[in-house]
Amino acid sequence: MTATPLLRLLMLGAALTVTGCATPDAPSASERASCETGAVRLTQDFSTAPDYACERTGDSAFELVVIPEDPDINPSPWYAFDLHAERAGEARVALDYPEYRHRYQPRVELEGGHWAALPEDAVIVSEDRQRATLTVDIAPGATRIGAQEVISLADRADWRATFAERTGMSRSVIGESRQGRPIEALSRPAASPEAPLIIILGGQHPPEVPGVLGLRAFLDALFEREVNSSVLDGYQWLILPDLNPDGIEHGHWRHNTGGLDLNRDWGPFTQPETAAAFAAIEAQITDGHAPYLLLDFHATRRDVLYTPPDAAALTPFAFSEDWIAVIEEEWDSETPAFDRGPSHNVGMPTSKTWFADTYAAPGVTVEYGDNTDRDRITNLSQTAARALVRYLDEAE
Ligand SMILES: [Zn+2]
Structure with a gap:
């Protein structure tokens, strides 16, 4: 008709x-x-x-x-x-x-x-x-x-594979998301079985792409420089770059598919993503590696490091103060590299608070600004990585 x-x-x-x-x-x-x-x-x-x-x-x-x-x-x-x-x-x-x-x-x-x-x-x-x-x-x-650069799950998997190949890191699947997507860890073994453990996290909050760019530049600067090897060898490294694959896949603002902000589930561990991260950390501790430091990469409205309070009874003591001092020395500019927030989200089940409360070791949330120039993100990350190597070198 x-x-x-x-x-x-x-x-x-x-x-x-x-x-x-x-x-x-x-x-x-x-x-x-x-x-x-x-x-x-x-x-x-x-x-x-x-x-x-x-x-x-x-x-x-x-x-x-x-x-x-x-x-x-x-x-x-x-x-x-x-x-x-x-x-x-x-x-x-x-x-x-x-x-x-x-x-x-x-x-x-x-x-x-x-x-x-x-x-x-x-x-x-x-x-x-x-x-x-x-x-x-x-x-x-x-x-x-x-709303930011689009970095798909496939892009992220490619990046992890290429990075692991370049740096000789090993990759392993530590668990699955609620919808069955693999959660992958990168790791670099220490020279000694009792070496302290450093944990680096990313990808909990899907839209925080500057955190992804910052994490990648930080890892590149830390692990791709042969000159850092002897310092890095003194530590056991566990890296979980993409903790919320379901949220990333579906374009979520914040949550996993269980309706939870994963960075409010450290301690309760009710979600498979955070539970897998916890199990991977505990396995390292069981193997003899004492928790030393946790860095968790995010993005917000400015470049800021959320640290424990200076006086917190943590080992290493006053890590954030000392690391930031070296960052600012390396940054060498009138204006600081990062702002600092020393008592952000105290008492909340975030990764950094849980790490400090559980292991009496420092956890720091590394935040880049939504609109921070991408070259500045790279510079900040390279500076923070250089400063961390210097800190660890002097700590030995
Ligand atoms: Zn975040």
Whole structure:
């Protein structure tokens, strides 16, 4: 049957009505279809992309409803999507935040896997910050946009494999996430079976990409320099770079798929991800390695080290004070490398607090700013790594 013009108009009206009542938490098939078909399309179907309700508001205009995976969550409103076009042009995407505020400056993937922030005049944020409108120049093919650089689970697995190969580290699967994804450890054995244990964590909070970039630069600077080997040999190293693979895969703001912030589960260990990390740490201790230091990489609104209070009765005593002093010496600038927060989240079941309370050894959360220049992230990490080698060398 061929639809009469009137019938076509009625059908169009019905379609518009359906898309018009978009509810924040239930993207219907027809809503998504309206964005995923046509000459210019928007899709959210890759690793780290959430599944937000999408409404087409024009031939090359879309609206996404940006809501978290669970209510009452840390305000880290992540988004990531592809725009597809047959020919070059301009697309417009409105990010609608019903209960939160626009936080992340949008980034676009360029050729060769490089990323750049969208120009400032391409992003218009409403006064209450509950809406941001992006104007994006699109080339034929797909253009990827993210709240930060998009680093998929496959990218992370590739990085771990390449890094392990370059540095001679061993890789092992220490457990599985709730949805059965492997959690991988990198390790470097000490020269002596009684050597102290240093633990490095990352990837607990999915949108905190500057923490991923910082962790990678830190590990590169620490382990790729042959000159560091004799110092590094004095310690047993356990590295867990990607602790929340399910949250990363689904583009979560904060949680794993158990509805929990993993960095509030150190101590209770109710989730398979944190329980696996704990078991891996305990296995090292059973083998004779006394806990010495824990570093946990994250991102927030500034470059800051959250440390234990100076006077805390920990061994090594006043590690943070001493390490930071060496960092600042190496940094050699009028303005400090990192801010310092000496009593952040005291009493909360975070990795650093649990480590200090359980083993009387220092735990430090290393935070990079959301918008910190990426070269500065690399410099900060290289400086922190150099300072750690110096500290460990002098501690021997
Ligand atoms: Zn975090």
